[in-house]
Amino acid sequence: MTLLEVCDLTVTFGRHRRPALDGVCFSLDAGCRLGVIGESGSGKTVTALAVMGLLPEYARVSGTVELAGHQITQLSESGLARLRGDVVSMVFQEPMTALDPTMRVGRQVAEVLRLHAGAESGPARAAVVRMLAEVGLSDPDRVADAYPHQLSGGQRQRVILAMALINAPDLVICDEPTTALDVTVQATVLAKLDEVLEASGAACLFISHDLAVVSQVCDQVVVMLDGRIVETGSVADLFANPQHPYTKGLVAAAQLDAATPGQRLPVVEDFYQPDAGAKR
């Protein structure tokens, strides 16, 4: 069953700019995980914001985004607000700044419940603590009463994960969720993400510049370049057998450990020449 269907999505910021997204099409089935790979400026994050309906108001959007039967691009602000945090939720890149520094973490998680279910404060607290434990925080009661600055980056990212999962959404969008974390912390957060997604059965749109991370989390991948999708495929196929020259270059350049130390590394230009004049 298709959960998310993006069709011919084009997004432009400002009148005279190149489109940030240009005719993007992809679909995601319920419970599946789709990775979106691309370099800076490729349109990964704009895609995520478009699915959330969080594009800035001056963005010009055409095409359709259908999520669980809702036409995202047609919905009113209040219609979108009802979906966000309930049907679709999001995990952001910067755990240091994604939480309100003036509010206790537990209340911020509880807010997600209260906004959508109108839960009472007593049961909400219990649910929050349970959720915090589920994302692997060892002392959930203490964490719930802490302010964000009292937690480490990894702990904060787990709190954000808890916020994203507490309403059992159909879709979790992860935008570079581990890029700001140390590798060892990244490994544990990814493992936990894998586990909770598995347990809740939520689908995931996973956005990253890191091919290795995407290959570990996702089943399907799309590769973006300059606002377009250049290749789509299953993780196993696409990384083993990239078809598009840009994908070939990207896969080759990303595998530092495959090269002999000190020898020349393959670069994208060996496979794919971008249009003359474009900034690379």
Place this chain on the structure above:
Amino acid sequence: MQLAGRILKRLGVFVVSLVGASVLIFVITQALPGDVAQTLLGTQATPDEVAQLRAQLGLDRPLIVQYLDWFGHVLVGDFGVSHLSGDSVISLLLPRLAVTMWLVGLSMVGSLLLAVPAGMVAALKRRSWQGVLVSASAQAGMAIPVFWGGILAVMVFAVWLRWLPANGYVPLSENPASWARHLVMPVVTLSVVQAAVLIRYVRTALVEVLNEDYYRTARAIGWRPMGALLRHGLRNAAISLVTVLGLQVSSVLVGAIVVESVFNLPGLGSLLLTAVAQRDLLVVQGTVMFLVLAVLVISALVDFSYVLIDPRQRAVQEGR
């Protein structure tokens, strides 16, 4: 423990500023070329009279002794004595203090009540006509001198519509309704002009919040823009606004002195202006010192309210 250190440090700043300001005031009035006794007596005075007054005021002592004597008295609440009337500065001050305090206090509140909602509109709707309108009005308001604003208000509401008295003051205890009628124009004038300045700060602080990741998080969990701003924006914006408010205290006070003059209110402003006109140096010196002390105390208090707003100031910081 860390909090205590912060408070101690702020108190230290307060003390240093107070001493520094008192030295500055003392230097301007007594140490710059020009003779206090001569100033007080005017140009017709004979050298004998001047010498006699110098001795009487203790001006023949070394400057440092004079300063310590004066500042010592200031610290126990003695701001000096008027040379012309012989009244102590504090006795001249106190009856007029209420007028200025009402004006300053109500205008502070008024300007916040105007600036916060307006700033929110200016920030949230900054790309549509409502926001541009608010920003443009603020720009215009900032350009209007407060006394001209007062004069225009008098023109409209006193001369033309005849709704309100053009000037004067009635104490609250005498007749509350009349008190209010006399204060409406001065307070509104000062509030509007101050609000124009504040709106920009509120807007800047809120636009910053709108670009923060936690605002985006709030939107992503289902808050609508206004809800996210009220719930997560104001408190964070307040942290930077508190600093601005601390700095605004002295500008509101200055505005109040000017407005008192426009509306002929018997506050500290009129006391000061009369004293300046009569060259009653010691009254000017004492009153200015009193006002500076008040400004410093209020700014310090405003600064402390940080602690109430920002949990990072309260607890021990991690990392960095």
Place this chain on the structure above:
Amino acid sequence: MKKAQLIAGLLLVGVVTLAAVVSLFWTPFDPIQVVPGQRLQPPGPVHWLGTDGFGIDIFSRMLVGARTTLLVGIISVGLAAVIGAPLGMLAGQAGGWIDDVVMRISDVVYALPALLLAMLLASVFGASTLTAMVSIGVASIPAFARVARAGTLQVMAADYVLAARASGTSRWGIAGRHVAPNIAPVLGVQSSVGFAMAILAEAALSYLGLATPRPNPTWGNMLRDAQDYIFVAPLQAVWPGLAIALAVLGFNLLGDGLRDYLDPRLREVA
């Protein structure tokens, strides 16, 4: 939009400057000489903006007022910039106790607004254009010092300063090549905004009789005079106020416009 601000600001500032320059050579009538028979004339073909309570042509006085306004602005902003900006740079670059001392002095001066300084000076020396300039100038020093310090700290934290140090660039080299060019725009903006504040302060001081005394015209003391006739000739109280507001608006717009225009990084984005 931003460019429009810059142009509007330049236009308004240009008009004020033009008025000040013209007044040096020509005014329609004598701006000081009392003409008893001509009191409180309404605006008309002879006296474009009418005459005041002394029978003096208001337009002539407005032109001369522009001169005082600009003079006070230039001197006081110049004084504040020349003292404040180097102090702020010193504090930001040296850090440590030097920073503390400079910022505490700045706090002290900040606690004494221009109005109170002017009152002190006026009661010692008598009110004059000079006491107004000095008090506005001194009171504006902290703003310049703060802006310069904040800018300097930002530059000093950038990796290119570290790279310059790693290349053996001296303190003076860093100040001259890296700090000064990078904070020049904010200082330019502060000068423009500070000029607007100086105009407002000068107007307030002369309105209160703490700056240029009669019979020399300033926009502020013209408003003071006009207030006496507010029931008879209310229009008199409009012109000088409008002039002040437009001049202040001009300098504020110029500052805002400069802020965006002078930043190459912003231009890149635009």
Place this chain on the structure above:
Amino acid sequence: MSADLFRTERLTRRYHNDGREVPALTDVDLRIAPGARLGIVGESGSGKSTLVRLLAGLDRPTSGRVWFEGTQITALPERRRGFLRASVQMVFQDPRSSLNPRMRVGDIITEPLRSRLLRPQLDGLDHRTRLAEVLAAVDLEPDAADRYPHEFSGGQRQRIAIARALAPKPEVLIADEPVSALDVSVRAQVLNLLTDLVAAEGLSLIVVSHDLLVVRHLCDELAVMRAGRIVESGPTEQVYTHPSTEYTAALLAAIPRIRTGPGEPGASR
């Protein structure tokens, strides 16, 4: 006194933050031989950047000493550090912040040559010739010199930063996270450039990175840091294949690798 390029003895640096002492580096003893290519690896807060800043003489230690080519530099006043500044050059992480936006690229690159401190060491190096040489060495067009940094892409800006470091003909290049702000495709280019330059110019190289694979590619020696101390060091391949501490092993295990074979998501863990 010795043939070491760098030597440190009980090098310690503590920062003061709000009246509390934060140790960044504790008792580090390190020897670096001339011609070495040393990689320093660690997670955030491990003290790796602090260490190289002390080596480059950009910061002063709380205690301990640093020798460069036998001269103790710790106590040396800035005006006598000319030889150090001429011999040791740095490349930083983010080329947006390491290039002054208000200077032309040509002036940025020749800034080291104009320093009064360096001039005696450089005996009459002609600025214009050297500028052309280093621009060519990093594969940038000669007309790049007249342009401003914001006109270049991230990879090109990092090339400009490398050109600046090369300008005074240094012996040692210290690169602090040289590729972590760059896209994958640009990363490979910059790594290739660094490899070529180090070989061509006979440079000693010190690379700081959170990414073990980057360091493995560039360096033949490796030091692993944690919480202000060096926990393991040795030849890169040996540390990479046979880590002797649990921490290094965990670090290695945590590196995500592309999963090309079939299998369940997350199966590699």
